Amino acid sequence: MAGLLITFEGPDGAGKTSALTELVPRLRQIARQPLIVTREPGGNPISEAIRRIILDPANTAMDKRTEALLYAAARRQHIIEKIRPALAADKIVLCDRFVDSSLAYQGAGREIGVTAVAQMNEFATESLTPDLTLYLDVPSELGLQRIAAHRQSQNDRLDQEALSFHQKVRGEYLTLAKQYPQRIKTVDATQPLEQVITACQALITATYGEWFD
Numbered sequence: 001m002a003g004l005l006i007t008f009e010g011p012d013g014a015g016k017t018s019a020l021t022e023l024v025p026r027l028r029q030i031a032r033q034p035l036i037v038t039r040e041p042g043g044n045p046i047s048e049a050i051r052r053i054i055l056d057p058a059n060t061a062m063d064k065r066t067e068a069l070l071y072a073a074a075r076r077q078h079i080i081e082k083i084r085p086a087l088a089a090d091k092i093v094l095c096d097r098f099v100d101s102s103l104a105y106q107g108a109g110r111e112i113g114v115t116a117v118a119q120m121n122e123f124a125t126e127s128l129t130p131d132l133t134l135y136l137d138v139p140s141e142l143g144l145q146r147i148a149a150h151r152q153s154q155n156d157r158l159d160q161e162a163l164s165f166h167q168k169v170r171g172e173y174l175t176l177a178k179q180y181p182q183r184i185k186t187v188d189a190t191q192p193l194e195q196v197i198t199a200c201q202a203l204i205t206a207t208y209g210e211w212f213d
């Protein structure tokens with residue numbers, strides 16, 4: 001498949017959404033192909049509906065494997081409806097979270113096991129793998145502090161997890177970054193936001209310069 005798939009990963013509060021908001025218009029100015037931005041879970045009506053179920057703080061009874069299956073189901077629909085058609089049309093796709101989130105949150109955080117969650121996602125994605133993943137790294141304490149300081153609405157079900165859950169998530173991200181150094185590039189997200197954005201843009205254009213002016 002043609003196109004370019006770039007994913008953004010990180011613990012809660014790392015700043016992916018903030019960085020993407022600024023980065024997208026900058027990249028659009030220099031991109032040689034159309035660029036779309038999307039997110040997981042979500043990105044299309046069915047997957048956004050699944051997102052609301054997964055993150056609803058009222059759903060305290062949700063089993064951890066049910067949760068993992070719902071993320072994979074949302075991902076499947078997202079790939080079929082949005083990501084694959086965009087890649088087939090040679091577009092640049094920036095995606096806020098992808099399979100690595102399931103490995104870190106469900107595999108490690110929920111302790112289902114990274115191998116089991118990877119296998120389930122192989123089925124869902126038919127092995128679609130990002131060309132590049134930018135991992136925004138922050139200590140869990142800082143990520144949670146940022147969310148507590150800024151978020152006005154009620155926290156979602158995952159934000160409410162204990163610090164130890166978020167530490168397991170971060171630990172797995174760091175392991176994945178070591179395991180796949182060609183694909184996963186780490187950005188120090190404790191830096192001021194402008195520096196995080198600059199670092200993301202530099203990594204993208206250094207790795208895939210032929211896609212940008």
Ligand SMILES: Nc1ncnc2c1ncn2[C@@H]1O[C@H](COP(=O)(O)OP(=O)(O)OP(=O)(O)O)[C@@H](O)[C@H]1O
Pocket residue numbers: 010011012013014015016017018019146147150151189190191192193194196
């Ligand atoms: N580099 C930064 N320095 C200081 N504050 C930041 C930085 N990046 C983001 N923030 C703040 O932290 C909060 C969380 O940021 P954001 O929502 O972008 O993170 P996220 O990675 O998308 O988190 P989540 O996965 O929980 O949605 C926001 O209020 C944002 O203003």
Ligand SMILES: Cc1cn([C@H]2C[C@H](O)[C@@H](COP(=O)(O)O)O2)c(=O)[nH]c1=O
Pocket residue numbers: 012039040041071096097098099101102103105106158159
């Ligand atoms: C894709 C995906 C996400 N999660 C978690 C991570 C976050 O806590 C929420 C999504 O919220 P955000 O505002 O988009 O960061 O869902 C997960 O546990 N597993 C996944 O596969």
